[in-house]
Amino acid sequence: MFNKITLGPITIYMYGLMIAIGFASALFLCNYRGKKRGLSEDTIFGIFLCALIGGMVGCRLLYYIVELPAIMEDPSILWDFKNGYVVYGGIIGGIVTSYVYCRIKKENFISYFDLVMPAVSMAQGFGRIGCFCAGCCYGRETHAWYGITFTHSNFAPNGVSLIPTQLISSAGDFLICGVLLWYASKNPKPGRVAAGYLVLYGVGRFLIEFLRNDYRGSIGIFSTSQIISFGIVALGIVLYFVIPKISEKK
Structure with a gap:
């Protein structure tokens, strides 16, 4: 697996490239769908910016929580920013900061929540391809035909056939995106597309x-x-049933 592209003096790491492609693709998808729904392009961009910042902070904070015992023994882990990012922390952090942003802008958070989550899944699909290129988030050893062997990874064990969990995750994320887009086209009640993502x-x-x-x-x-x-x-599951009731009351 190749984890970087070298163009003369310029080195492009595939993990970062896939993250960038995922972010740009998600933003394009949201703007495209948002215009059809009469949603503000400026608000969409603001949500993405807040979600990016909140997601990065959330990834790190959840890692600190999970690794608290190890940090107590070795505080230097706090300053090791090469590793230690938990995806769930990013999802939670991104949602929270987006909610706060919409509250400040006095926008309907649920409308944007439903709009953004399919795109988030698509971005994650590209991100997992980046994980595959880097060798992180690797799978168990296998002797099956679909096993992947890394040779120059700084994360996965090299020279061992492994289950390509990154590609399986990527395929699953793209599938979720497709399912949510299809479901959204059926005009479900508010909040149910986002709840479906969760x-x-x-x-x-x-x-x-x-x-x-x-x-x-x-x-x-x-x-x-x-x-x-x-x-x-x-x-x-709770949001799937609760949000529509709250929206109806409003």
């Missing part, structure tokens, strides 16, 4: 965790991400 992503993440082999922390037999998945799916 349920689908939570279930998918819970299942893929059984195939991963990188360290992610654990509580009993479940990884930390699987424990969070329980909460995310439960929240999605």
